[in-house]
Amino acid sequence: MLDQSLYFLEDLAVGMTATFEKTVSEADVVEFAGISGDNNPLHLDADYAAGTMFGERIAHGMLTASLISAVIATRLPGNGTIYLSQSLRFRAPVLLGQSVAATVEVTDIHLTRRRVTLACKCIVSGKVVLDGEALVMVPSRDASA
Amino acid sequence: MLDQSLYFLEDLAVGMTATFEKTVSEADVVEFAGISGDNNPLHLDADYAAGTMFGERIAHGMLTASLISAVIATRLPGNGTIYLSQSLRFRAPVLLGQSVAATVEVTDIHLTRRRVTLACKCIVSGKVVLDGEALVMVPSRDASA
Amino acid sequence: MLDQSLYFLEDLAVGMTATFEKTVSEADVVEFAGISGDNNPLHLDADYAAGTMFGERIAHGMLTASLISAVIATRLPGNGTIYLSQSLRFRAPVLLGQSVAATVEVTDIHLTRRRVTLACKCIVSGKVVLDGEALVMVPSRDASA
Amino acid sequence: MLDQSLYFLEDLAVGMTATFEKTVSEADVVEFAGISGDNNPLHLDADYAAGTMFGERIAHGMLTASLISAVIATRLPGNGTIYLSQSLRFRAPVLLGQSVAATVEVTDIHLTRRRVTLACKCIVSGKVVLDGEALVMVPSRDASA
Numbered sequence: 001m002l003d004q005s006l007y008f009l010e011d012l013a014v015g016m017t018a019t020f021e022k023t024v025s026e027a028d029v030v031e032f033a034g035i036s037g038d039n040n041p042l043h044l045d046a047d048y049a050a051g052t053m054f055g056e057r058i059a060h061g062m063l064t065a066s067l068i069s070a071v072i073a074t075r076l077p078g079n080g081t082i083y084l085s086q087s088l089r090f091r092a093p094v095l096l097g098q099s100v101a102a103t104v105e106v107t108d109i110h111l112t113r114r115r116v117t118l119a120c121k122c123i124v125s126g127k128v129v130l131d132g133e134a135l136v137m138v139p140s141r142d143a144s145a
Numbered sequence: 146m147l148d149q150s151l152y153f154l155e156d157l158a159v160g161m162t163a164t165f166e167k168t169v170s171e172a173d174v175v176e177f178a179g180i181s182g183d184n185n186p187l188h189l190d191a192d193y194a195a196g197t198m199f200g201e202r203i204a205h206g207m208l209t210a211s212l213i214s215a216v217i218a219t220r221l222p223g224n225g226t227i228y229l230s231q232s233l234r235f236r237a238p239v240l241l242g243q244s245v246a247a248t249v250e251v252t253d254i255h256l257t258r259r260r261v262t263l264a265c266k267c268i269v270s271g272k273v274v275l276d277g278e279a280l281v282m283v284p285s286r287d288a289s290a
Numbered sequence: 291m292l293d294q295s296l297y298f299l300e301d302l303a304v305g306m307t308a309t310f311e312k313t314v315s316e317a318d319v320v321e322f323a324g325i326s327g328d329n330n331p332l333h334l335d336a337d338y339a340a341g342t343m344f345g346e347r348i349a350h351g352m353l354t355a356s357l358i359s360a361v362i363a364t365r366l367p368g369n370g371t372i373y374l375s376q377s378l379r380f381r382a383p384v385l386l387g388q389s390v391a392a393t394v395e396v397t398d399i400h401l402t403r404r405r406v407t408l409a410c411k412c413i414v415s416g417k418v419v420l421d422g423e424a425l426v427m428v429p430s431r432d433a434s435a
Numbered sequence: 436m437l438d439q440s441l442y443f444l445e446d447l448a449v450g451m452t453a454t455f456e457k458t459v460s461e462a463d464v465v466e467f468a469g470i471s472g473d474n475n476p477l478h479l480d481a482d483y484a485a486g487t488m489f490g491e492r493i494a495h496g497m498l499t500a501s502l503i504s505a506v507i508a509t510r511l512p513g514n515g516t517i518y519l520s521q522s523l524r525f526r527a528p529v530l531l532g533q534s535v536a537a538t539v540e541v542t543d544i545h546l547t548r549r550r551v552t553l554a555c556k557c558i559v560s561g562k563v564v565l566d567g568e569a570l571v572m573v574p575s576r577d578a579s580a
Contacts, residue, residue: 020182022329023336023347027317028180035173035180036211037165040218042225052225061228062207062214066181069207073185081185083206089230099337172462179324182334184457189327191458192534202458310472318470325463325470326501327455330508330516342515351518352497352504356471359497363475370487371475373496375524 006078008141009114014106018076020067021101024059024094032063058093064130067102068120072134076104077116082137084115092129100124104134114140151223153286154259159251163221165212166246169204169239177208203238209275212247213265217279221249222261227282229260237274245269249279259285296368298431299404304396308366310357311391314349314384322353348383354420357392358410362424366394367406372427374405382419390414394424404430441513443576444549449541453511455502456536459494459529467498493528499565502537503555507569511539512551517572519550527564535559539569549575 007016029043038060041048049057065088072081094100101123108117116138122130152161174188183205186193194202210233217226239245246268253262261283267275297306319333328350331338339347355378362371384390391413398407406428412420442451464478473495476483484492500523507516529535536558543552551573557565 021331021338022182022334025316025320027315027320030317031176031320032180032211035177035208037167037215038211038218039215040224040226042218060211060214061231062211063180065231066177066183066205066207066211069205070182070184073183073187079185079187083235085232085234086206086210087230087232090228097336099335101337170462171460172465175460175462175466176321176324178327179321182323182329184327184329186456189457190534191532192536193456312472321466322470322501325467325498327457327505328501328508329505330514332508332514350501350504351521352501353470355521356467356473356495356497356501359495360472360474363473363477369475369477373525375522376496376500377520377522379520380518 006075007138009109009111009116009138010141012077012106012109012116012138014109016076017103017105018071019101019103020071020075021099022067023099024063024096026096028063029057029059029096032060036060036062038062054093057096059096061088061090061130064094064100064122067100067122068104068132068134071102071104072118072136076106077136077138080139084135084137086120086134087132089131091131092127094124094129098124100129114138151220152283154254154256154261154283155286157222157251157254157261157283159254161221162248162250163216164246164248165216165220166244167212168244169208169241171241173208174202174204174241177205181205181207183207199238202241204241206233206235206275209239209245209267212245212267213249213277213279216247216249217263217281221251222281222283225284229280229282231279232277234276236276237272239269239274243269245274259283296365297428299399299401299406299428300431302367302396302399302406302428304399306366307393307395308361309391309393310361310365311389312357313389314353314386316386318353319347319349319386322350326350326352328352344383347386349386351378351380351420354384354390354412357390357412358394358422358424361392361394362408362426366396367426367428370429374425374427376410376424377422379421381421382417384414384419388414390419404428441510442573444544444546444551444573445576447512447541447544447551447573449544451511452538452540453506454536454538455506455510456534457502458534459498459531461531463498464492464494464531467495471495471497473497489528492531494531496523496525496565499529499535499557502535502557503539503567503569506537506539507553507571511541512571512573515574519570519572521569522567524566526566527562529559529564533559535564549573
């Protein structure tokens with residue numbers, strides 16, 4: 001079995017942060033539509049999107065949100081983290097081709113219940129496009145011994 | 146231009162429901178990892194997953210959540226809906242190959258602000274694996290005239 | 291059963307060449323990241339890549355290398371070829387949207403061991419971006435009788 | 436700009452190792468064929484593959500090799516690493532559904548040229564299916580200051 005966990009419960013401290021950033025491409029949006037079944041023309045149909053208040057196609061909000069899942073699962077706390085809940089506020093659209101930085105920050109740690117709260121933000125060119133809060137369960141160094 | 150919008154604000158009523166169901170395949174999980182960057186071995190590595198409490202690979206929670214996005218965008222309220230917020234509680238794992246039914250139910254309508262609240266559930270074989278609440282903005286028949 | 295094999299061992303001669311060319315798209319890079327797990331922001335994050343010596347996103351070196359696999363498996367020697375080894379020198383970046391021509395040339399044939407050596411090159415606009423050598427095992431006309 | 440680099444040149448030492456593991460699924464193989472153009476029926480055609488010495492479809496060797504790219508780019512040395520060369524020996528087939536652990540180990544460090552040599556292995560159920568050597572260029576703490 002792998003030991004890819006970046007941080008055990010005991011290694012975490014309030015204020016720690018991590019970021020995962022990627023450009024949301026047209027290919028990402030097309031594939032996300034296929035996986036999710038969310039065929040909203042706002043995401044897939046450039047003609048339709050041109051007639052909306054956005055003026056062009058935008059990424060699925062849940063696609064942007066999935067980058068939060070990436071930073072939690074791969075960087076902070078990292079592998080082994082179990083997702084318990086997530087709140088999401090979609091504050092601005094993400095256009096195809098924009099780079100999104102998903103950042104999480106540890107805001108609370110409950111040692112005995114092994115629960116960690118993270119403040120989550122997705123940022124495009126300095127502007128918050130999505131924010132929310134995650135609650136996760138993190139492996140303890142003891143439990144994994 | 147498409148006219149796939151199923152319901153305008155004025156056509157909605159508390160208690161209306163809609164469902165979108167699909168089987169979450171290994172291919173969905175592999176592609177979701179690529180889009181999101183979430184390479185958690187719990188989703189991608191059968192050997193690793195066998196050693197966890199789940200005993201096998203499970204789907205990304207956000208992948209399951211994306212089916213809620215699909216039912217909102219394509220069925221209730223349908224095209225033109227703008228996602229404002231979503232809460233998600235991950236209550237049980239979804240195994241590869243399981244069929245997930247994502248159901249939303251209108252629980253509140255705010256006509257002047259054009260906001261609609263939906264209770265959201267994802268169900269596998271009768272068991273709730275994810276629930277939460279969505280807040281969306283819905284086009285009005287007037288505004289679109 | 292298919293019979294797409296272009297060349298048996300006895301049909302090969304030193305100096306024979308074949309080429310496979312394709313444009314490496316953003317979609318290819320996004321999917322390659324998903325398959326490989328290689329989420330290097332140099333490939334996926336336009337903002338990050340802008341700050342590197344490349345100035346923009348580049349394709350994964352192994353993605354470019356995979357075109358060599360294509361020309362070997364589908365053109366020279368073709369179906370039935372077994373890959374034994376490959377060396378790769380990454381000499382220049384491939385930008386998204388560039389067309390890569392992967393060329394192989396037979397440089398040595400060992401009839402009794404059924405082994406063939408191929409010199410391999412990937413070229414973009416006349417410039418070698420990758421070169422190396424492949425060693426493969428090729429079906430004999432006798433053995434397949 | 437992100438600072439996702441796990442190890443700068445000065446942080447590396449001979450003997451350090453890292454592993455990335457994933458299950459090579461049918462979906463991975465199908466997508467890899469699409470990206471690479473390597474449509475060898477040994478990978479894509481179960482009927483054809485049944486008649487070969489392997490008895491069933493196997494993964495592309497270059498797909499397995501791409502996991503080495505993942506471990507180098509995301510774990511050791513990590514982001515910012517530039518791939519200079521890679522040798523690959525394909526020693527045994529990888530069947531669809533098998534989990535592959537790609538491991539690299541630092542075997543040589545050339546500080547002034549900023550070059551690092553890594554021994555590379557891909558292992559399935561304890562058996563080496565691919566090995567080789569990578570040469571990479573790694574950012575220095577000084578240069579990035």
